[in-house]
Each structure stands twice: as C-alpha cells, then as structure tokens.
Amino acid sequence: MKFNWLFTCLPRFNLAYCRLIACTLLTLSVLPLNAQAIHPATILVLGDSLSAGYGLARGEEWVNLLGLRLKEQGFDYKIINASVSGETTRGGLGRIDAALQQHSPTIVILELGANDGLRGLDLQSMRRNLQTMIQKIQHNKAKVVLVGMRIPPNYGQTYADGFHHTFRDLAQSKSIPYVPFLLEGIAEKPEYFQPDRLHPTAAAQSILLENVWKRLKPILTSPKR
Numbered sequence: 001m002k003f004n005w006l007f008t009c010l011p012r013f014n015l016a017y018c019r020l021i022a023c024t025l026l027t028l029s030v031l032p033l034n035a036q037a038i039h040p041a042t043i044l045v046l047g048d049s050l051s052a053g054y055g056l057a058r059g060e061e062w063v064n065l066l067g068l069r070l071k072e073q074g075f076d077y078k079i080i081n082a083s084v085s086g087e088t089t090r091g092g093l094g095r096i097d098a099a100l101q102q103h104s105p106t107i108v109i110l111e112l113g114a115n116d117g118l119r120g121l122d123l124q125s126m127r128r129n130l131q132t133m134i135q136k137i138q139h140n141k142a143k144v145v146l147v148g149m150r151i152p153p154n155y156g157q158t159y160a161d162g163f164h165h166t167f168r169d170l171a172q173s174k175s176i177p178y179v180p181f182l183l184e185g186i187a188e189k190p191e192y193f194q195p196d197r198l199h200p201t202a203a204a205q206s207i208l209l210e211n212v213w214k215r216l217k218p219i220l221t222s223p224k225r
C-alpha cells in the first residue's frame with residue numbers, strides 16, 4: 001500500500017494543528033484577566049454573634065448594611081459573612097484556613113474575642129490565636145481590619161484592661177487598621193440592646209457600620225467610575 005498522500009498532507013496538517021494550539025494558548029492566557037475583571041474582590045467577615053446578626057431579622061446586621069454601602073458608593077466588592085454566634089478566637093483559628101481557601105478574600109474583617117473575654121479565657125491564648133489568624137490572612141496576600149472590644153470588669157479591672165489592650169497592641173505590632181471598640185456610641189445606651197443586654201438591636205447596626213467603615217474605607221480600592 002502506498003502512503004504518498006499522507007506525506008503530501010502532513011505539512012498542511014501540521015500548520016493547521018499549530019494554529020489550533022496557538023489559539024488555545026492565547027485563549028487560556030486571557031482567561032485569568034477576564035475572570036479578574038468580571039468577578040469583584042471579596043471582603044470576608046470572620047466574627048461572632050455581633051456580626052452574625054444574632055436576634056435580628058435577616059439583612060438587618062451591620063455586615064449586610066456594609067454590602068449596601070459599598071454598592072451605593074460604587075465599590076466593587078462581594079461580602080462573605082462567615083460569622084458564627086458564640087465563636088471564640090480558638091474556633092475562628094480552626095475555621096480560617098478553609099475560609100481563606102474557599103473565598104480568596106482581598107480584605108478580612110476580623111471580629112473575634114468578645115466570647116473569650118465574656119468567658120474569662122486566657123488572654124495570652126487569645127492573643128496567640130488572633131496573631132496566628134492575622135499572619136495567615138497576610139500570608140494569603142489579604143489585608144486585615146482588626147475589630148476591638150471592651151468588656152465590663154467582671155473578672156477584675158486588670159483582666160478587662162488587658163483584654164482591650166490585646167487588640168490595640170496586636171494592631172500596632174502588625175501595622176493594620178484597627179477599630180478600637182465595635183460598640184462605640186451604644187455601649188452605655190440600654191435602648192440599643194436586646195433584652196439580653198449583650199446583643200445590639202437593629203437600630204444600632206448603622207452605628208456599628210460607621211465604626212467599622214471609618215477604618216475600612218481607606219484601604220478600599222477606588223470606586224468604579
């Protein structure tokens with residue numbers, strides 16, 4: 001059997017095949033740029049009941065209000081609320097790797113520690129947990145906003161002061177934006193709290209948003225024009 005026809009067609013076949021490969025590679029090289037242009041950056045909120053919206057109707061929590069604020073002002077961000085009521089810094093540390101891998105956030109708002117303080121947990125352990133979470137976030141090339149808290153001196157003034165200073169000291173040592181007190185402006189106003197005297201009402205959520213917004217806005221990418 002003669003195969004002269006095969007050798008005659010090979011140059012033409014190779015040229016067509018090479019063109020197909022070149023077009024495929026060009027398409028693949030453009031895909032990441034298109035994906036980045038289409039999909040907005042992500043802000044991940046890792047918090048406890050104060051961010052999860054405990055006792056509130058769906059959509060009333062300050063995290064949802066943040067998403068609305070971003071849209072109103074033209075910022076192209078998607079909000080992921082990974083907050084869990086009752087969460088401690090230890091619990092957050094156990095969840096953060098999966099959250100970072102799943103959502104690939106650009107910014108993480110870290111609002112944990114209140115339950116550590118209310119339970120009188122060891123402050124050095126709380127500090128290590130927060131510090132490790134901050135390091136993991138930064139290792140993933142994301143920015144961190146650390147949200148601080150205050151607690152009443154139920155376990156003594158020394159413990160209460162040490163609790164609050166933990167957030168401040170970490171923010172200073174890591175050079176990251178810092179909200180000194182999430183409940184600033186409502187802590188001394190009972191009308192802003194639910195009957196448990198721990199969780200803010202829907203009316204207080206806009207104040208919580210403003211407390212966070214002041215520290216978050218400077219690190220946002222400029223809004224779309």
